[in-house]
Amino acid sequence: MRFKQVLSVVDCHAEGESGKVIVGGVGQVAGHTMFDKRVHLETHMDHIRKLVLFEPRGAVWHNANIILPSNHPEADMGYVILETTEYPAMSGSNTMCVATVLLETGILPMHEPVTQLTLESPAGLIRVRCECKDGKVTSVRLVNQPAFCYHRDCNIEVTGLGTVRVDIVYGGMTYAMVEAADLGFSIAPSEARELCDVGQRIKQAAVEQLPVEHPLNPAIPGITNTEFTGPLRRENGVLHSKNCVVVSPGRCDRSPCGTGSSARLALLHARGLIAPGESFIHESITGSRFTCSIDGLSEVGPYAAVIPAIAGQAWITGFYQMGIDPTDPYQTGFTLSDTWMESI
Structure with missing residues (x-):
């Protein structure tokens, strides 16, 4: 079997709200800031959002995030948020999932009992304080934009x-x-x-x-x-x-x-x-x-x-690779009004 694209995904939720974190497979995303990258993803790479969040791979209650390197000198990492109908400038629950995945998977180093991070969201810099114990992030406190x-x-x-x-x-x-x-x-x-x-x-x-x-x-x-x-x-x-x-x-x-x-x-x-x-x-x-x-x-x-x-707190629930089979008729997914209220 040949996949034309493979995404590495960490499943996560923050206090019950889904927040998948895509840690690999997206490739280069044009733009200097995370807001620029958000715009590029929406206008030129929206198939990724649909692939991950629409059925048959996703569901109406799913969200996702793409981790990307930041050009901001103060930022440890950047991320763009994907939701079922939009690319929000900011999301608190998704930020908790991103911080938890970055530290618990070792993408960024964890320091116990507290790890301080600065993340660049499309809304701007988000300062994050993670309480950590025995390799687990037990609390994520984020300071939002005004x-x-x-x-x-x-x-x-x-x-x-x-x-x-x-x-x-x-x-x-x-x-x-x-x-x-x-x-x-x-x-x-x-x-x-x-x-x-x-x-x-x-x-x-x-x-x-x-x-x-x-x-x-x-x-x-x-x-x-x-x-x-x-x-x-x-x-x-x-x-x-x-x-x-x-x-x-x-x-x-x-x-x-x-x-x-x-x-x-x-x-x-x-x-x-x-x-x-x-x-x-x-x-x-x-x-x-x-x-x-x-x-x-x-x-x-x-x-x-x-x-x-x-x-709040986030929990990792799984690791998987999501692939696109070239013969799959639903490569960018679909929606039905029985659960989505309206087809998108």
């Missing part, structure tokens, strides 16, 4: 729902954020399918009625996800809340979502509900948790911003 609010307390008209109050917030991806209780949700696992359906409708309405453009990089995508937020509570002085991010084309993030958590921190700070340095435990619809805080304050163009820090 997060900020585009719009607060806006009313949009949503088909089948009427008027819905939303906030539009950037945390590495841009979110239409809505209080789950406003629509009768408690963010229970049994609500997942309905959350996805409603979340997609809210996202589409927000895209049409509240256009946004990143002030420093207009090529960063606009609103692509919906985040349902739960009520705040304090346990032993620590702030807690649940959330559910609906990722396009319509499925729930299994983790508390790193960029969604960053956006939540920006919104909470804008409302005066959290101060820099205060801990915030963000829980997903599956019950997994990220520990979050604000490392500092900043500005992005005209917007007041926070510098989010998000901590």
